[in-house]
Amino acid sequence: MSEIKCCERKKLRTDEEKRALISRLKRVAGQIGGIERMIENDAYCPDVLIQVSAVTNALKSFNKELLACHIKSCVSDDIRAGDEAAIDEFVKVLQRLMR
Numbered sequence: 001m002s003e004i005k006c007c008e009r010k011k012l013r014t015d016e017e018k019r020a021l022i023s024r025l026k027r028v029a030g031q032i033g034g035i036e037r038m039i040e041n042d043a044y045c046p047d048v049l050i051q052v053s054a055v056t057n058a059l060k061s062f063n064k065e066l067l068a069c070h071i072k073s074c075v076s077d078d079i080r081a082g083d084e085a086a087i088d089e090f091v092k093v094l095q096r097l098m099r
Contacts, residue, residue: 017069024062031055063097 013021035051071090078086 011070011074013069021062021066021069024058024065028055028058028062031058067097 031051031054035048035055038048038051070093075086075090
C-alpha cells in the first residue's frame with residue numbers, strides 16, 4: 001500500500017510543542033470515544049449533539065494552537081529567509097480554514 005503524503009515539507013517541533021499538540025488530540029480522541037459509547041448506549045440525540053459540538057470546539061482550539069506555532073516559526077522563518085512565497089502559502093491556508 002502506498003503512503004499518502006500531504007507534502008514533502010516537514011516541521012521540527014520542540015518536545016513541548018509536540019506534547020501540547022498530542023495532549024489536545026488525545027483529549028479529542030477520548031471525546032470521540034465517549035460519543036461512540038453514547039451512541040452504543042442509545043443516548044438522547046441532543047446530548048450527543050452537545051458532545052459533538054464540544055469535539056468541534058476542541059479541534060478548533062487545536063487548529064488555533066497549531067496555526068500560532070506555524071506563524072511564529074515556519075512563516076516568520078521563511079519571510080526572514082526571503083521566501084515571499086510563504087505569504088501566498090499562508091494566505092491559501094487561511095482561506096481554506098475559513099471556508
